[in-house]
Amino acid sequence: MSIHIDRNLCIGCGRCSEVCPGNLIKQQPQPGDRHTKAEIKCPQDCWGCTSCLKECPRHAIKFFLGADVGGRGSILSYQKKGSSSIWRVKGTDGTFQEITVNTKEANKY
Amino acid sequence: MVIKIATDVLIIGGGTAGCFAAHILGKISDYKVFIAEKANIQRSGCLAAGVNALNAYITEGHEPQFYVDYAKKDADGIVRDDLLLSMSKRLNHVTDILEKLGLVILKDQNGKYVTRGNRNIKINGENIKPILAKAARDNPNVTVQNHLNITDLKIVSDGSEHQTGQAVGAVGFDVNSGDYFDIDARVVLIATGGASGLYRPNNPGFSRHKMWYSPFNTGAGFAMGLRAGAEMTTFEMRFIALRCKDTIAPTGTIAQGVGAKQVNSLGEIYEHLYGLTTSQRLYGTVSENKAGRGPCYLKTDTISEEQESDLYKAYLNMAPSQTLKWLEKGTGPKQENVEIEGTEPYIVGGHTASGYWIDDHRATTVKGLYAAGDVAGGCPQKYVTGALAEAEISAESIVSFLKQQKQSEFSSLWNDENLKAGTEKILKEYEKFSANEEGLFSVESLEEAMQKIMDQYAGGICTGYSFNSYGLSLAKQKIATLEPLLGSLKAKDADDLLHIYELKERLLVCRVLIAHLEARHETRWHCFAENTDYPQKSKDWECYVNSKLENNEVKIIIRDLVKPGEVYEHTY
Missing domain, CATH: 3.90.700.10 (Succinate dehydrogenase/fumarate reductase flavoprotein, catalytic domain)
Incomplete structure (x- = not known):
């Protein structure tokens, strides 16, 4: 259970570091670059709350399940568009499954 | 660097209860409020990922007593009727506030909430924590200090042997910069949540933090209260999801x-x-x-x-x-x-009756210290709305308390020489961990040892949650051997310092929990407290098992049940 941060997409804004309820994400200085990059200091300490996915303005953070809880390499990403939360699962074969949740609608259960 | 803060109300923990208490204080008073939050109130605490439903609501055709009866039955009688009733009376009122703050609640065509069973209502709770965080920040008298970890309360003692002192602030450190904080407050609300990570978890490897309760709720509130002499109740009613x-x-x-x-x-x-x-x-x-x-x-x-x-x-x-x-x-x-x-067992007052022993105003046994949410005991099944109800009650009690105290009296309390010396001692302890040489043990290895002991001898997953007196005595001995090893740990940075204190908190909570499990000679709740030496429920144990720390030893206090219709009051 943890996150993967795409270093190419990260702009070092620090919003993930700010919001993580476990203080797990650190901004690391990059040689020859005035911007930092986000890194998770201890991946096994992640609770899996996905707060960082929701904060990231570049959708650079993805979520995955550890192999010990049945993870098979798919990654979950999150994007907010208006009142829609778009969750996307990318499988290891490159296929996508997408679920859109209307944030103005309550759960049926 | 030591940063000095002075405030009227210090709220330790900006989760569900802490944020809502700050919001209510803004509505009913002009007092300065300082929230000390270990992470960031935006998503900290139990509601980080969201919540599926509001599980405590008085649905149409029911009275608050209906909820009291349900919670009491679920806990097989070991509850505080007075606390449950005062909470239940406010469940719908705080739900109305939540909806006004922006929570989406499912309604039928007549505009009535759609229920799930007869105590729950359906919501979209993904953003419930950002909503509560905004409500706290919108109080213009609130200062939110994110990334500040509080380790100890500041207690002024009046010197008498039996009297617990008065809470007048707290001490902590910034988990990023490492700066120390010395906070003077006229009154303190503790809202730190319960304790996870005491037992070996379901997924002990890579996904060790994939657990039910927040892995960042480490029992800090219990530990600092115990060290301040506060009385706790019913730790033996563990929660297992x-x-x-x-x-x-x-x-x-x-x-x-x-x-x-x-x-x-x-x-x-x-x-x-x-x-x-x-x-x-x-x-x-x-x-x-x-x-x-x-x-x-x-x-x-x-x-x-x-x-x-x-x-x-x-x-x-x-x-x-x-x-x-x-x-x-x-x-x-x-x-x-x-x-x-x-799951592995947790100590959490929002689900079972474990936590601070409080009166109906949510005052603890330490003067000037109030408790709300998962850290407060006697009032199980509170869930989100119950935590909000307790936050509102405690906010009102805090305002009454402050109105009775003269501002001038506090400067003499804050300047108490013993208090200053106590604060110095705590700050020196932070420095000591930073100055230590790296030794044989890491925080992680001691945490693993603690969780293994609790799992095997104090009713963890591996025994199907059952334990016996002999095993508990072994657990007590083994936990006691870990506590001295804490002192040699090295904090390379503020993260390490945080983890050392989290371990320290958990070890104390384990010690008190073991004493509670040893004390109740019956099995009233299967799994939650499954004592194989006493496999039956007994009428003799229709009482509260409470505890406090005296000279660093756990003292068990047996108290009679507060009967329906009675309201318990502290006698300090």
């Missing part, structure tokens, strides 16, 4: 939402054989596994495609890992029943 296997996602959404029954591997429905209280549902599953009929499941393979699709969305709003698991495997709950398991 019945969850979806591996992801430790909620089962109630499936069980109540689509009416799925618990079945064993033979496909037999077993839940009716063991009873339907929270602990009995868990006990049934544990018993079926022990009898060789496991693993156990929620029977979902008869649901419709629409129901399956709604479950995917519901889980994304609170536990996205479960939806990911279904989608990535390619078999959803319609194709495959959902496997379930019990």
